[in-house]
Amino acid sequence: xxxxxxxxxxxxxxxxxxxxxxxxxxxxxxxxxxxxxxxxxxxxxxxxxxxxxxxxxxxxxxxxxxxxxxxxxxxxxxxxxxxxxxxxxxxxxxxxxxxxxxxxxxxxxxxxxxxxxxxxxxxxxxxxxxxxxxxxxxxxxxxxxxxxxxxxxxxxxxxxxxxxxxxxxxxxxxxxxxxxxxxxxxxxxxxxxxxxxxxxxxxxxxxxxxxxxxxxxxxxxxxxxxxxxxxxxxxxxxxxxxxxxxxxxxxxxxxxxxxxxxxxxxxxxxxxxxxxxxxxxxxxx
Amino acid sequence: xxxxxxxxxxxxxxxxxxxxxxxxxxxxxxxxxxxxxxxxxxxxxxxxxxxxxxxxxxxxxxxxxxxxxxxxxxxxxxxxxxxxxxxxxxxxxxxxxxxxxxxxxxxxxxxxxxxxxxxxxxxxxxxxxxxxxxxxxxxxxxxxxxxxxxxxxxxxxxx
Numbered sequence: 001x002x003x004x005x006x007x008x009x010x011x012x013x014x015x016x017x018x019x020x021x022x023x024x025x026x027x028x029x030x031x032x033x034x035x036x037x038x039x040x041x042x043x044x045x046x047x048x049x050x051x052x053x054x055x056x057x058x059x060x061x062x063x064x065x066x067x068x069x070x071x072x073x074x075x076x077x078x079x080x081x082x083x084x085x086x087x088x089x090x091x092x093x094x095x096x097x098x099x100x101x102x103x104x105x106x107x108x109x110x111x112x113x114x115x116x117x118x119x120x121x122x123x124x125x126x127x128x129x130x131x132x133x134x135x136x137x138x139x140x141x142x143x144x145x146x147x148x149x150x151x152x153x154x155x156x157x158x159x160x161x162x163x164x165x166x167x168x169x170x171x172x173x174x175x176x177x178x179x180x181x182x183x184x185x186x187x188x189x190x191x192x193x194x195x196x197x198x199x200x201x202x203x204x205x206x207x208x209x210x211x212x213x214x215x216x217x218x219x220x221x222x223x224x225x226x227x228x229x230x231x232x233x234x235x236x237x238x239x240x241x242x243x244x245x246x247x248x249x250x251x252x253x254x255x256x257x258x259x260x261x262x263x264x265x266x267x268x269x270x271x272x273x274x275x276x277x278x279x280x281x282x283x284x285x
Numbered sequence: 286x287x288x289x290x291x292x293x294x295x296x297x298x299x300x301x302x303x304x305x306x307x308x309x310x311x312x313x314x315x316x317x318x319x320x321x322x323x324x325x326x327x328x329x330x331x332x333x334x335x336x337x338x339x340x341x342x343x344x345x346x347x348x349x350x351x352x353x354x355x356x357x358x359x360x361x362x363x364x365x366x367x368x369x370x371x372x373x374x375x376x377x378x379x380x381x382x383x384x385x386x387x388x389x390x391x392x393x394x395x396x397x398x399x400x401x402x403x404x405x406x407x408x409x410x411x412x413x414x415x416x417x418x419x420x421x422x423x424x425x426x427x428x429x430x431x432x433x434x435x436x437x438x439x440x441x442x443x444x
Binding site: 004005007008010011012015016018019020021022023024032035038039042 | 303307331332333336337339340343347348349350353354355356358359362363365366369401405
C-alpha cells in the first residue's frame, strides 16, 4: 500500500511538474503551430473572439496569414450572401422603376384626369373578378371611376371602381362575369356589348349577323356607354363564333387589352358623374 | 496490446467529445466527456495510470482549447490524484458516489482552471452558463462513461 502511495505521489509530482513547465515555458513554434492547426480545424469559432491576439503569439507569419485568409474568406462568403440577396431586391426595384417610368410617360398621353394607384390585394378565389387598390375616398376616388391598366405601352380598360373606403377601393374587373361595357368594334364603330366571363377572356355579344366581324379587330369603349369614357381599348377579337340557329346575332371571344395577371399599378380616371347619371349607371351592369 | 487499446480508447474519448460538441450541443452546452473519461479512468485504474490518463486527456483538451497549454493537463492530473486519495475511503463504484464526485469535481476543476487562467494568461475562460450547467451534464455523463470503461476493462483488461 505504501509502495502504491509512493508511486502515486511520484506520478502526480512528475505530471504536475511537466504541466507547470508546459504552462511556464512557451512551446516551440512547431508545436504551437500544430496545436493551432488542430484546434483551428476542429473549433474555428473559438478563434473569432478577443482572445485571437493572445492565441496566435509565437506562430509563423505564413501560418498566421493562412488563418487570417480563412477568416476573411468566411467573412466574405457571408458578405457575398448578403449582396446576392440585395442584388435580387435591386433587380426587382429596377424592373419596378422601368415599369413606373413607362407608365409615367404613358400617363402624359392619357387624355383623362386621374390618379395612379397600386394594387394592394388580389383575391385568389376571385382572380378575374376584382382586386383592391391602395387609394380610396380620401384620395378622391369615387364609385364607378374607370380603372385603366398599362400594357405594351398602351392604356387599356381594366374595370371600374365598385366599392370605395377611405383608404382603399375595390375594383370590379372587366373580366368579372358580372361586368359589361358598351363597346365599338373596328373602324366602322359598330356597337356591341362586351361581357366578362370570369376567365381571362371576354365575350362580345349582340353583334349583327351581317356585320363583317373578323379576328384581330380592335374593340374600344363606345360613346354610348355611361360608365366608361369613349375610346378606351378593351381588347381584340380572337375567335368569331357562327350564328346559332335560335339566335339572330353572333358572338366572339375577345382577349382583354390588359392582362390582369401582370398588373401592378392602375390609373383611376375621375369620372365626376352627376348623381342622376350615377343612378342610371347603377341600372347598367 | 493493452497499450494500443488504451491509445484507441484515449483517441475515441477525445473524438467522441469533439463530435458531440459539434453536433449535439443544447443551448451551447454539452457534457465534458474528456472530464468524464478522466474521472472514470481515475476511478478504475491504478494511481500511476490514473494520473497519466488525467494528464494526457488534459493535454487533448489543451490541444482543442485556445488559451494556455498545460492547464487542463495539470487540472486533470491533480483530479486523478484526488480521486485516488478519496477512493481509499469511499466506494466510488456506486452510482450515487459517482454523481456526487462528478458534480463536486467539475466545479473544483473549473475553479482551479479559472485560477490558472487568471494567473498565467489573465483571461477569464469560463462563462457563467457553463459554470452553472455543465457540472450537472457531467454528472449524468460520468455513470454512463464509467459503465463503458468498466465493460472494456473486464473484456480487454485495459486501465
